Each structure stands twice: as structure tokens, then as C-alpha cells.
Amino acid sequence: PRIHPGYMEPETSLAVWGDDQTITVWVSSQHPFTDQEFIAAALDLPVGNVRVKSGVIGGAFGGKEDSSLSILTALGAWAIKGTVRLVNTRRESFIAHPKRHPAQIHYKLGARSDGTFTALQAKVYMDTGAYASYGPAVAAILTETLAGSYRIPNVQVETLVVYTNSPLSGAMRGFGSPQSHFAVESMVDSMAEEIGMDPVQIRRANILKVGEKMFTGVILNETATALPICLDKAQDVMDRFQAVEVSPGKKAGVGMALAAQSMGLGANVPDDSTHRLEWSLGGKVLIHLGSPDLGQGLAMAVEQITAEALGLPYSQVESLPLDTLDRPNGNTTCASRMTYMAGNALIDASEKLIQNLLAHAGEILEVPADKLVYKEGEIIKEDGSTLPVVEFLGRLAEDSITLMSESTFSFPYPEETTPQDLPIGMPHVLYCFGAQVARVEVDPDLGTVEVTHFAAIHDVGKVISQSGVEGQIEGGVATGLGYALYETMLKKDDQWVDSFTEYLLPTSKDLPNHYENIILEIPEASGPYGAKGIGEIPLVPTAPAVANAVKNAIGVRVKKLPITPERVLGFID
CATH class of the missing domain: 3.30.365.10 (Aldehyde oxidase/xanthine dehydrogenase, molybdopterin binding domain)
Structure with a gap:
């Protein structure tokens, strides 16, 4: 049978044209970075002039992989040099948006x-x-x-x-x-x-x-x-x-x-997912998640994975809303793979973050980085004494340094197998x-x-x-x-x-x-x-x-x- 995804929130988008020849688009979508590219192509704008924000999605189930209203709202906002908002009625969603194939x-x-x-x-x-x-x-x-x-x-x-x-x-x-x-x-x-x-x-x-x-x-x-x-x-x-x-x-x-x-x-379809970690001044680790959470709990899962990788309480890790302006491209959320992809990327990013921390801590303490050990939010010195990570974050902030790391995971398709x-x-x-x-x-x-x-x-x-x-x-x-x-x-x-x-x-x-x-x-x-x-x-x-x-x-x-x-x-x- 022909099946409608049945999501609570129909297709919707809001676009705002800026005086600086940029456009910001909010969209309920599974692939904000693809939307960004399509909008830029439709309006003949540089990709950097298009900013796409992904709101919390009221369900998708695959049905929001096709770009739809984001291009139309962007075109309208560009035409009137103002703000345009579109929301499909349920009838419009039934007739004009993708279904499961009979x-x-x-x-x-x-x-x-x-x-x-x-x-x-x-x-x-x-x-x-x-x-x-x-x-x-x-x-x-x-x-x-x-x-x-x-x-x-x-x-x-x-x-x-x-x-x-x-x-x-x-x-x-x-x-x-x-x-x-x-x-x-x-x-x-x-x-x-x-x-x-x-x-x-x-x-x-x-x-x-x-x-x-x-x-x-x-x-x-x-x-x-x-x-x-x-x-x-x-x-x-x-x-x-x-x-x-x-x-x-x-x-x-x-x-x-x-x-x-x-x-x-x-196989042979590019499938890379990039995500970033930032250790903020107050000690909380921020996840710059590059893929949207569709309501399936992706943000919670990557917060738990990152907390485990860094040995931190869950409360000290937070996933940020997706914004193409300053988030890496985590690729489309689909295909039963997002926890797998983002989780692997963030485990690697956590290791890089720790190594980055140890390198800076070594410089501050004037000891070789390999003489220091990180464990559960603390730096352990060679004599066994410990210092909390937040102390180093404060010192780095004085020099305008933010502790960050980024990692890309590519879905494995070994050529030999x-x-x-x-x-x-x-x-x-x-x-x-x-x-x-x-x-x-x-x-x-x-x-x-x-x-x-x-x-x-x-x-x-x-x-x-x-x-x-x-x-x-x-x-x-x-x-x-x-x-x-x-x-x-x-x-x-x-x-x-x-x-x-x-x-x-x-x-x-x-x-x-x-x-x-x-x-x-x-x-x-x-x-x-x-x-x-x-x-x-x-x-x-x-x-x-x-x-x-x-x-x-x-x-x-x-x-x-x-x-x-x-x-x-x-x-x-």
C-alpha cells in the first residue's frame, strides 16, 4: 500500500532575508546541509551566505529526506527581501510529500x-x-x-x-x-x-x-x-x-x-559524518552535533557516549542545536546509522580532546605531556597529585584559547571484502x-x-x-x-x-x-x-x-x- 509517514508536525519552514545579502532558514529536515546547498544553488548565492537551522523535529520517519519548503520559503524571502513562513496543511502533506512505495x-x-x-x-x-x-x-x-x-x-x-x-x-x-x-x-x-x-x-x-x-x-x-x-x-x-x-x-x-x-x-555513496567537541570554561563539554535529532534520541545517545569516553557525569555533556553557520557537516540522519556514525566520530574526538588538553597542561605545568594522565575530569601528575580540568580551561581562556577537537567517521566499505x-x-x-x-x-x-x-x-x-x-x-x-x-x-x-x-x-x-x-x-x-x-x-x-x-x-x-x-x-x- 501507499503509506504516509504520519508525522505529527507537517512540513514547515521559515526564511529571513538579511541586509547583508545572507539568508537564514529554519526547517524541519533530515539533512540541513543538503538544504543549504540546494537553497544556495536555487538563489545563485555562495553557500556561506545561506544559514540553515534545524528545529526540533516533530517526527520524520524518512519522509523529511526530500527537500521541500525550505527552498520555497528562501525564494520567497529573497524575492520580497523580507520574511516568509510556510506550513503545509495536512492535505498538502498527503498529496505533495513522499510516501512509502507500493x-x-x-x-x-x-x-x-x-x-x-x-x-x-x-x-x-x-x-x-x-x-x-x-x-x-x-x-x-x-x-x-x-x-x-x-x-x-x-x-x-x-x-x-x-x-x-x-x-x-x-x-x-x-x-x-x-x-x-x-x-x-x-x-x-x-x-x-x-x-x-x-x-x-x-x-x-x-x-x-x-x-x-x-x-x-x-x-x-x-x-x-x-x-x-x-x-x-x-x-x-x-x-x-x-x-x-x-x-x-x-x-x-x-x-x-x-x-x-x-x-x-x-557502497560508493559518500558517507562521512563530522562532529566537534568543545570544553567550555565552566567545565561542561559541548557537542557540536552535525546531524539533526529527529526525535529518536540521537542527542541523548551521543551525550552518553561522549560522557563515557571522557569519564564525565552525563550532566556535564550537552548537545547543541544544529546550525550550519558553525557546526560541522554530520550528514543526513537516516539509514539506521546515526548513533553508529556520530558515536564513533565522538569517541575519536574525545581522545583528541584529551590529547589536546594534556599538551596544553604540559605547557602550563612545564612538564612533558607524556608525564601527565587524564582521568574523569582531572589531570594526574607524576607524583600522584591531581588538578581539575577547569583550572586549565581558565588559564587557557586568559590566552583566548578554547579547547576543541573534531573528528570524521566514514562508514566502512573495505574494498577487499x-x-x-x-x-x-x-x-x-x-x-x-x-x-x-x-x-x-x-x-x-x-x-x-x-x-x-x-x-x-x-x-x-x-x-x-x-x-x-x-x-x-x-x-x-x-x-x-x-x-x-x-x-x-x-x-x-x-x-x-x-x-x-x-x-x-x-x-x-x-x-x-x-x-x-x-x-x-x-x-x-x-x-x-x-x-x-x-x-x-x-x-x-x-x-x-x-x-x-x-x-x-x-x-x-x-x-x-x-x-x-x-x-x-x-x-x-
């Missing part, structure tokens, strides 16, 4: 009688609407994830991005992976039924292992050890959910799905893994599907922020339930659905009464303290888990989303 997937899976997968053939038609937007990039991840988490030796996939007379489709949370996983995880359950195997058993026989190649040629690293653990946890949950008593007049079913979600922008024969943006080399289990009750008279129990099992590498991780997982599940059961932007009487009156989002009352997170920590060796992405994957296996549960309940395979009462009644009848 996709038709023709899928054929082959297996031996023992359940071993042998071949996959798929052809995909992806509706990108009137404009390409991120269509080709979404198609790349959809293609890469069509084989899911499975070892399939023979794969033939053709993905077509098709222009249609429809509202444009673009980036949205999951970026093609929700579509591909609905297909592959539904097919795996169908194959299990066809040859008489348990759904968990057939997955266990075919999951990829450490050192094995995906069909793109990418070799999986140690975090693939999460897959069998996810299956073990899923089996335990399924056993518990199957023992739940069925409500009178209902039919109950339990289903599960695995997921593999890529991280990063893909990254296949070089694929289109730009392919392949992706790091993955997040997870599984989800759903219990549903179907009303055979009304066709309604209620998700009564749900469990989300995810390997996050290392938990940086417990509340942040739990919030991402639970929010992703809620989004996935909307994708599975409620949401679709239909066209009625030549008019596209353009409000939340007819476009149904799940509310808190639609979420399962019984819900559990099972968080695994299998460190990603290249991640900050072992952390990796969690922003997208909780959405990905939700719809196929629900669809598999519906099949288990009523004995009919749902092949089209959302699973509406009308469709269920059609199957039952």
Missing part, C-alpha cells in the same frame, strides 16, 4: 524435501509516483533484502521502478525492506506448510551463518550469531502465546517473522537482525483482526540508552501494525485520501495489551562500544508476523496489505 512482488521460492532452500526468483514493480525521488535507492535495498536472512544459492531478482500518475513515493522508515520482508517471510511460512515443516524449524535450517555470503556477495560478520538466538527466543514466545486461551467466538493464531535490515547509505560489480549504493555490508512474534484473534463474523500479544526480539549490539532503544522498538512495532492492518492511501472518485479521517493510523487502543521487548546485545566490532542501528528494523518483520498469525488462525494466506476486515471476510466466505 510494490507488487512476484516471488518464487524453491526448496528440497528436507526444507533446504535452493533457488529464488523474484520480479518487483515499485510505484514511485510522478517523480523518482529516492525510488532507485529504495529499490536497491528492497532488492538486497528479498532473500531475507537466508542462504539461497541461486537468486534471480529484477526490480523495476515505475513512474505512475500518483503522489510521489520516496524515503520512509525501512526503505524498501518492509515490502521485501512481507514477501519473503510469507513465502517461508508457505514453504514450511507445503513440505510439512515447522516455521521455526525451516528458518533454522536456512539462516545465514557467520562467514557465509548473502546473494549480493557480502560476507556476514559475527553479529549474524544473533539469528539462531532470535529463533530460540521466538520459539519460546510462540509456545507461550499458543497456550493463551481463545476468546469466545474468535479464532486465534500465532505467527513469527525474521528480519535483516541494512545500515548505511550503500565489498563486491564492486553492483550499481552505486549497493551492496550494504552491515546488518541489524531481529525477529517478531504476533498472536492475533480474528472475528469470523466481522473480519476484524486484533493483535492481542506481541514480542519484539532484536539485537542492538550494545544498549546505549535503554529508554531510547525501547522507544525505537515500540514505535517501530506500532508503525508496522499500521502497515499490516490499517494504513493505505486510496483513490476514491478521482480524489486521493488526504486526511486522517479516512487514512487510519493505529492509536494506543489498537496496540496489543500484552507486549514484550527482548533485547539482545551481540557487539558490532566496528560500532561505538559495540552499538549498531535500531531505528528501522522493528517495523520490518511486523506485517509478515501478523500475516502469518492470520494464516495460522483462519487457514488462508493474505497476500496484500493492509489486512482489512473486507479482505478477511472475503477469505472466510
Whole structure:
């Protein structure tokens, strides 16, 4: 289905023209530095004359990767040499801003009688609407994830991005992976039924292992050890959910799905993230974060990482609002990689900050820097005596010196292990893994599907922020339930659905009464303290888990989303 991101805050921007031929633009965006470049190009101004500020964003979910109102407000402010503010109405947001791509997937899976997968053939038609937007990039991840988490030796996939007379489709949370996983995880359950195997058993026989190649040629690293653990946890949950008593007049079913979600922008796409640290006079460390926080908790995560790296209390670290005037370019916030990218950059910047501090402290104390040690906000001298860092900061301020450091982290695509024969943006080399289990009750008279129990099992590498991780997982599940059961932007009487009156989002009352997170920590060796992405994957296996549960309940395979009462009644009848 065509899915609207459903963010609380619609697209909005404010632009102010300055007497000095500069322009300042406030925008709700995932990539303020790209906005800066686009505005400068549109107005034929030097990039330095354009200042973009990123306000706290009221949700994005990928939908604010496309530049939109910032260019228009800037053009208006330039034209009138004044101030212009634009806010999309909800109708304008529905019609004119990117949606999740509808996709038709023709899928054929082959297996031996023992359940071993042998071949996959798929052809995909992806509706990108009137404009390409991120269509080709979404198609790349959809293609890469069509084989899911499975070892399939023979794969033939053709993905077509098709222009249609429809509202444009673009980036949205999951970026093609929700579509591909609905297909592959539904097919795996169908194959299990066809040859008489348990759904968990057939997955266990075919999951990829450490050192094995995906069909793109990418070799999986140690975090693939999460897959069998996810299956073990899923089996335990399924056993518990199957023992739940069925409500009178209902039919109950339990289903599960695995997921593999890529991280990063893909090979041969520049993917650098730069961030800066400043040790302020009062002793607080300021993070000049170069990427916007979309409400997912990036600022909190990097504050915790920096505090850990410097051995400081969390209260002594603060992330500053993004402003292109004096912040480094941290790149677009997207692709389940920002904690990974910014965290790695700031760990390195913390080490540089310490070395910078020690060099200045050595000069002040007139001792070699290698005779001094930094620990938890203090300088330790060779005799064991200590001095607080703030004393050195004060001395440096007298000479107009501010203690700062900056570091850039580049997403790793080792040439020797990254296949070089694929289109730009392919392949992706790091993955997040997870599984989800759903219990549903179907009303055979009304066709309604209620998700009564749900469990989300995810390997996050290392938990940086417990509340942040739990919030991402639970929010992703809620989004996935909307994708599975409620949401679709239909066209009625030549008019596209353009409000939340007819476009149904799940509310808190639609979420399962019984819900559990099972968080695994299998460190990603290249991640900050072992952390990796969690922003997208909780959405990905939700719809196929629900669809598999519906099949288990009523004995009919749902092949089209959302699973509406009308469709269920059609199957039952």
C-alpha cells in the first residue's frame, strides 16, 4: 500500500532575508546541509551566505529526506527581501510529500524435501509516483533484502521502478525492506506448510551463518550469531502465546517473522559524518552535533557516549542545536546509522580532546605531556597529585584559547571484502537482525483482526540508552501494525485520501495489551562500544508476523496489505 509517514508536525519552514545579502532558514529536515546547498544553488548565492537551522523535529520517519519548503520559503524571502513562513496543511502533506512505495512482488521460492532452500526468483514493480525521488535507492535495498536472512544459492531478482500518475513515493522508515520482508517471510511460512515443516524449524535450517555470503556477495560478520538466538527466543514466545486461551467466538493464531535490515547509505555513496567537541570554561563539554535529532534520541545517545569516553557525569555533556553557520557537516540522519556514525566520530574526538588538553597542561605545568594522565575530569601528575580540568580551561581562556577537537567517521566499505560489480549504493555490508512474534484473534463474523500479544526480539549490539532503544522498538512495532492492518492511501472518485479521517493510523487502543521487548546485545566490532542501528528494523518483520498469525488462525494466506476486515471476510466466505 501507499503509506504516509504520519508525522505529527507537517512540513514547515521559515526564511529571513538579511541586509547583508545572507539568508537564514529554519526547517524541519533530515539533512540541513543538503538544504543549504540546494537553497544556495536555487538563489545563485555562495553557500556561506545561506544559514540553515534545524528545529526540533516533530517526527520524520524518512519522509523529511526530500527537500521541500525550505527552498520555497528562501525564494520567497529573497524575492520580497523580507520574511516568509510556510506550513503545509495536512492535505498538502498527503498529496505533495513522499510516501512509502507500493510494490507488487512476484516471488518464487524453491526448496528440497528436507526444507533446504535452493533457488529464488523474484520480479518487483515499485510505484514511485510522478517523480523518482529516492525510488532507485529504495529499490536497491528492497532488492538486497528479498532473500531475507537466508542462504539461497541461486537468486534471480529484477526490480523495476515505475513512474505512475500518483503522489510521489520516496524515503520512509525501512526503505524498501518492509515490502521485501512481507514477501519473503510469507513465502517461508508457505514453504514450511507445503513440505510439512515447522516455521521455526525451516528458518533454522536456512539462516545465514557467520562467514557465509548473502546473494549480493557480502560476507556476514559475527553479529549474524544473533539469528539462531532470535529463533530460540521466538520459539519460546510462540509456545507461550499458543497456550493463551481463545476468546469466545474468535479464532486465534500465532505467527513469527525474521528480519535483516541494512545500515548505511550503500557502497560508493559518500558517507562521512563530522562532529566537534568543545570544553567550555565552566567545565561542561559541548557537542557540536552535525546531524539533526529527529526525535529518536540521537542527542541523548551521543551525550552518553561522549560522557563515557571522557569519564564525565552525563550532566556535564550537552548537545547543541544544529546550525550550519558553525557546526560541522554530520550528514543526513537516516539509514539506521546515526548513533553508529556520530558515536564513533565522538569517541575519536574525545581522545583528541584529551590529547589536546594534556599538551596544553604540559605547557602550563612545564612538564612533558607524556608525564601527565587524564582521568574523569582531572589531570594526574607524576607524583600522584591531581588538578581539575577547569583550572586549565581558565588559564587557557586568559590566552583566548578554547579547547576543541573534531573528528570524521566514514562508514566502512573495505574494498577487499565489498563486491564492486553492483550499481552505486549497493551492496550494504552491515546488518541489524531481529525477529517478531504476533498472536492475533480474528472475528469470523466481522473480519476484524486484533493483535492481542506481541514480542519484539532484536539485537542492538550494545544498549546505549535503554529508554531510547525501547522507544525505537515500540514505535517501530506500532508503525508496522499500521502497515499490516490499517494504513493505505486510496483513490476514491478521482480524489486521493488526504486526511486522517479516512487514512487510519493505529492509536494506543489498537496496540496489543500484552507486549514484550527482548533485547539482545551481540557487539558490532566496528560500532561505538559495540552499538549498531535500531531505528528501522522493528517495523520490518511486523506485517509478515501478523500475516502469518492470520494464516495460522483462519487457514488462508493474505497476500496484500493492509489486512482489512473486507479482505478477511472475503477469505472466510
